[in-house]
Amino acid sequence: MNVAIIGLARSGYAAARLARHLGYQVRVSDARVPAHHSADGEAALEKHAAELRAMGVWVELGAHTPACVEGADVVVISPGVSDKAQPVAWARAASIPVISEIEFAVRHTTARIVGITGTNGKTTTTALVAHMLNHAGVHAIAAGNIGQALSGVVEHANGHQTLVIEISSFQLETVQSFHPHVAIWLNLTPDHLDRYETMERYAAAKGRMFMNMTPDDWALVWLPDRKIVEPFLARCGARAVWIDEKGTWTPSPREPYGAVCRDGRLYTVFNGIETMHAAVDDTQLIGPHNSVNMLAACAAARALHVPNHLLCEGLRSFRPLPHRLEVVARQNGITYVNDSKATNVDAMQQALHTIQPPVALIAGGHDKGMDFRPYAPLVRERVQRLVLMGAAAQKLREQFDGVADTVVARSMREAVELAARAMPHGSTVLLSPGCASFDLYNDFEHRGNDFKECVHRYLMSQT
Numbered sequence: 001m002n003v004a005i006i007g008l009a010r011s012g013y014a015a016a017r018l019a020r021h022l023g024y025q026v027r028v029s030d031a032r033v034p035a036h037h038s039a040d041g042e043a044a045l046e047k048h049a050a051e052l053r054a055m056g057v058w059v060e061l062g063a064h065t066p067a068c069v070e071g072a073d074v075v076v077i078s079p080g081v082s083d084k085a086q087p088v089a090w091a092r093a094a095s096i097p098v099i100s101e102i103e104f105a106v107r108h109t110t111a112r113i114v115g116i117t118g119t120n121g122k123t124t125t126t127a128l129v130a131h132m133l134n135h136a137g138v139h140a141i142a143a144g145n146i147g148q149a150l151s152g153v154v155e156h157a158n159g160h161q162t163l164v165i166e167i168s169s170f171q172l173e174t175v176q177s178f179h180p181h182v183a184i185w186l187n188l189t190p191d192h193l194d195r196y197e198t199m200e201r202y203a204a205a206k207g208r209m210f211m212n213m214t215p216d217d218w219a220l221v222w223l224p225d226r227k228i229v230e231p232f233l234a235r236c237g238a239r240a241v242w243i244d245e246k247g248t249w250t251p252s253p254r255e256p257y258g259a260v261c262r263d264g265r266l267y268t269v270f271n272g273i274e275t276m277h278a279a280v281d282d283t284q285l286i287g288p289h290n291s292v293n294m295l296a297a298c299a300a301a302r303a304l305h306v307p308n309h310l311l312c313e314g315l316r317s318f319r320p321l322p323h324r325l326e327v328v329a330r331q332n333g334i335t336y337v338n339d340s341k342a343t344n345v346d347a348m349q350q351a352l353h354t355i356q357p358p359v360a361l362i363a364g365g366h367d368k369g370m371d372f373r374p375y376a377p378l379v380r381e382r383v384q385r386l387v388l389m390g391a392a393a394q395k396l397r398e399q400f401d402g403v404a405d406t407v408v409a410r411s412m413r414e415a416v417e418l419a420a421r422a423m424p425h426g427s428t429v430l431l432s433p434g435c436a437s438f439d440l441y442n443d444f445e446h447r448g449n450d451f452k453e454c455v456h457r458y459l460m461s462q463t
Helices: 010-021 039-054 086-093 101-106 122-135 150-156 199-210 223-236 288-303 308-317 345-354 373-382 393-399 412-420 444-461
Strands: 002-006 025-030 058-061 074-077 098-100 112-117 140-144 162-166 182-185 218-222 239-244 258-262 265-270 273-279 326-331 334-338 359-363 383-388 405-408 428-431
Touching: 002 010, 002 086, 010 025, 010 039, 010 074, 010 101, 010 150, 025 039, 039 058, 074 086, 074 101, 086 098, 098 101, 101 150, 112 122, 112 199, 122 140, 122 162, 122 288, 122 308, 140 150, 150 162, 182 199, 182 288, 199 223, 218 223, 218 288, 223 239, 239 288, 258 288, 265 288, 273 288, 273 308, 288 308, 288 345, 326 444, 334 412, 334 444, 345 359, 345 373, 359 412, 373 383, 383 393, 383 412, 393 405, 412 428, 412 444, 428 444
Parallel strands: 002 025, 002 074, 025 058, 074 098, 112 162, 112 182, 140 162, 182 218, 218 239, 239 258, 334 428, 359 383, 359 428, 383 405
Antiparallel strands: 258 265, 265 273, 326 334
């Protein structure tokens, strides 16, 4: 088989290695020019290219040429590659199938799959499910958008593991045989509107996760998105488990499966029988959005037959991931919180609902076409100082006009200083950008790490 791979970041590199491991002929194309990137990015791109060439892979960098898809039986695209990219157009003009890296990987494994999608909460839920399964003695590997490319896992796996896969709408657009035994739909809120013209198209992309499921499989769905997801479930017949953090759902003969939070406790209901797992306060995850994540993970563990005592132990022992409401420091009565993973406005408002005011909010970055104006009342209620940065700063300033003391920072260092200045005892400096990071940073982790470093430097200067 001849495989063309577009993009040589983490997932493209892993897909190329897997393809060579399987004995395929491989061509890789990346339009990036190494000299135009940071030292780390340049080194990684050139290192990957050199390693693949040594394995017999044809590699081109700096521009895509028609040769990159010449003779290909399938074209594999990385998550960051647009479906309008030139190699995709060449492939489709030649009737060559175009698939995602995750689709390519799942075609070459017999492992049981848990698939997790949603606008927000995917990474935390993926890590939590994998943690709970491993605690119970089930060999689980977290992969996909969580940081470890699925192709890299499949290259070294033996098929007996459970793969817990965080999968985005971009990756789902081109899946064909992806078939999770357990699928988790966490939520659908406005995001990536620079890629999808309508919310309906965004939902349709995510809904492809269910397309190959059967009545033997489990679909765990956030209750408020019932009307969006029910048409997908009607076509596949998977068993629905409704996730309700507000405690309004009740079981019935037609709906015997659910996961609910009532009176601060997490329950699942299977075949009408209710099981209590933990009090929210006994876990290390804070905020109503994390109740949804924990309920989904509990229901997934139940669907995979994890004994309740091991489920509870795994749930309570899980530690929050970095860059997600991560407490960085406390000094002089001010708490500094890194929520760099909040790359859309819904995630930002979840953080504001979780953190007690007064708040100095650092927001901004790469604009993904979102409308922030509906959230102005929440910002007015909870934010005392608003520090804006990045490409979206002017738009945010206009849409949040008059809601808080607002300033624009030229760097993260300046943003931290402006946010902390004159804030009262008991307040929080919160980085929750509501935007992507790509205008100033490589990714949200790069941005969050810069925030943490700037906080520590600022606090050292205050001692």
